[in-house]
Amino acid sequence: MTTRLTPLALSITTVGAWGLVLAVFSGRAELVVVVVPVLLALLVTARAPATPDWSIAHAISSARVFEGERVMVTVTVVAGEPVALLELFEPLPSGLRVVSGHNRGLFTLARGQRVEWKYEVECVRRGRVSLGTMHARCWDRAGLHAGETAMRAPWQLRVYPSVLPLRRLPGPRRTQSSVGNYVAPAVGEGIEPGDIRAFVPGDRIRHVNWRASLRFRRLFVTQYHLERNADVILMLDTLAEAGAAPDTTVDASIRAAAALATAYLARKDRVGLIEYCGPFRWVRPDSGRAHHERLLEALLRADVMFSYVTQEVALVPRRVLPPQALVIAISPLLDARFEKAVVDLAARGFDVAVLSPSPIPLVQRARRASTSVDLACRLWTLERNARAEALRRLGIAIVEWDPAEPLQAALVGLTGARRRRAAAR
Amino acid sequence: MLACALVGYPLLIAPATSVLTLGVVALALCGLGFLLGPPVVVGGAVVALGEYALALWLAGSPPRLAGAVLFGVGVTLLLQTADFGWRARRAALGPGVVASQIRHWARFGVVAGATTLAAVGAASAASASVRLPWAPALATVGAAVALVAVAFAVRRPAR
Numbered sequence: 001m002t003t004r005l006t007p008l009a010l011s012i013t014t015v016g017a018w019g020l021v022l023a024v025f026s027g028r029a030e031l032v033v034v035v036v037p038v039l040l041a042l043l044v045t046a047r048a049p050a051t052p053d054w055s056i057a058h059a060i061s062s063a064r065v066f067e068g069e070r071v072m073v074t075v076t077v078v079a080g081e082p083v084a085l086l087e088l089f090e091p092l093p094s095g096l097r098v099v100s101g102h103n104r105g106l107f108t109l110a111r112g113q114r115v116e117w118k119y120e121v122e123c124v125r126r127g128r129v130s131l132g133t134m135h136a137r138c139w140d141r142a143g144l145h146a147g148e149t150a151m152r153a154p155w156q157l158r159v160y161p162s163v164l165p166l167r168r169l170p171g172p173r174r175t176q177s178s179v180g181n182y183v184a185p186a187v188g189e190g191i192e193p194g195d196i197r198a199f200v201p202g203d204r205i206r207h208v209n210w211r212a213s214l215r216f217r218r219l220f221v222t223q224y225h226l227e228r229n230a231d232v233i234l235m236l237d238t239l240a241e242a243g244a245a246p247d248t249t250v251d252a253s254i255r256a257a258a259a260l261a262t263a264y265l266a267r268k269d270r271v272g273l274i275e276y277c278g279p280f281r282w283v284r285p286d287s288g289r290a291h292h293e294r295l296l297e298a299l300l301r302a303d304v305m306f307s308y309v310t311q312e313v314a315l316v317p318r319r320v321l322p323p324q325a326l327v328i329a330i331s332p333l334l335d336a337r338f339e340k341a342v343v344d345l346a347a348r349g350f351d352v353a354v355l356s357p358s359p360i361p362l363v364q365r366a367r368r369a370s371t372s373v374d375l376a377c378r379l380w381t382l383e384r385n386a387r388a389e390a391l392r393r394l395g396i397a398i399v400e401w402d403p404a405e406p407l408q409a410a411l412v413g414l415t416g417a418r419r420r421r422a423a424a425r
Numbered sequence: 426m427l428a429c430a431l432v433g434y435p436l437l438i439a440p441a442t443s444v445l446t447l448g449v450v451a452l453a454l455c456g457l458g459f460l461l462g463p464p465v466v467v468g469g470a471v472v473a474l475g476e477y478a479l480a481l482w483l484a485g486s487p488p489r490l491a492g493a494v495l496f497g498v499g500v501t502l503l504l505q506t507a508d509f510g511w512r513a514r515r516a517a518l519g520p521g522v523v524a525s526q527i528r529h530w531a532r533f534g535v536v537a538g539a540t541t542l543a544a545v546g547a548a549s550a551a552s553a554s555v556r557l558p559w560a561p562a563l564a565t566v567g568a569a570v571a572l573v574a575v576a577f578a579v580r581r582p583a584r
Binding site for chain 1: 463464467470471474475477478481482488489490492493494496497498500501504505508509512513515516517518519520521522525526529533536537538540541544545566567570571573
């Protein structure tokens, strides 16, 4: 523990010295008397402070939360010896905000006393938060002497990206072999009627199409389309970001990726994740609740990082990027390397759709409004429109999303764009 | 309240415009100090001490030692309470923190007042028998206090 005199000791000394100076100049005994209590207060500092003996423990109401949720932090302080005045302060990272109570506390503790101190934080940004360094200051009663130390009582909090509700999703052009929710072109067991053909021995009676059979006076059966799942690959651009935390383009992209992953997994699809941050980081496509957790963990780690490495999309293995997969690229299109990767994928025959969280409203919100900012944003909009048009000419469906607007609205636009493109083919 | 009492007492000794002006400045500084921080309160205490000295000089009355003891205790408590108030801002206060601080200040006021009165009594008794050149003696004490304060301020913190 580092002990020191506080600024109050210096202040009292100053006032005492000033009183003596006035006493000398005025020649009044009262001023000397005034200084005596001040000097007595200073004498307190000459006493050696007692060695503090106390411990702290942390508890949080939940170790895994989503963005926007609140966590109650409980700090328990136990004193082995009496503590005159203990000041505790726990600095919080920018992703957490105190909403009730305080993250600084003052306590007076008797021997063996146990005090609980609670405050509530709101998790404003996704991430893995490691906390537990508590700064402590032991004051004497007069506030003239303080001992400082830092204690570790580690606790971890995982803040997952908030999952936006989605009802309609862009459908894949091709399906896979497992059972799912999409109507496949192939016929077999299903509930969506397809073709009608003549009855052959072995067909089920319940598949007989009685209306056609009566009309043609021979037995016909209805064939049904298979219902299959699809592989969906979410390709996340973390090469660059714009805007101010917690509303950067990467934050918006991650929220969109979490929402899409949750919605596709609920449809029994296999969902994979590829993060492009120079090198590629990926999660192989799979389905199920455990895989949902795996994807959210990967999104927790996702962030912009500087790297000299720029990998080609051809290096991504087939098991991570299956040929029949629907690739949803989520990118603010700030970096040309990501655009090149998307064009490469489209050229290799992948079903690619681009969801582009627009950086312009985020930057406008982060900066003070001015004519120059307005002009720059208008020019930026023109440039982004030109780049989007270039991608559309290459047959890639692209839709712009203002992160302040619901994601569902943008996805409806993406579905429409894909339908128009398919009809044009 | 403490600041008002400290500023008001010199006006009882010498109700002059100059004393009132200094009192208003001291009160304003103390008021601002509760918003801006303890250093401004220290400024207020320094001005209040100046106001007290001016009132004594203008009045030219016989020494009022009991009032001086209360004024000294009041100045010290003003500085301590302002500092504690600043520390307690935007902080969760544990059970009994304020009560124990008030008990400490009350105890300090009584002990400091009693000790000072005893010292004053002893000094009065001594001055009746021994004649000392007070001004040089006080200047020496002031210089010693200043030196000790500087030594405290620049000493390395113990680890």
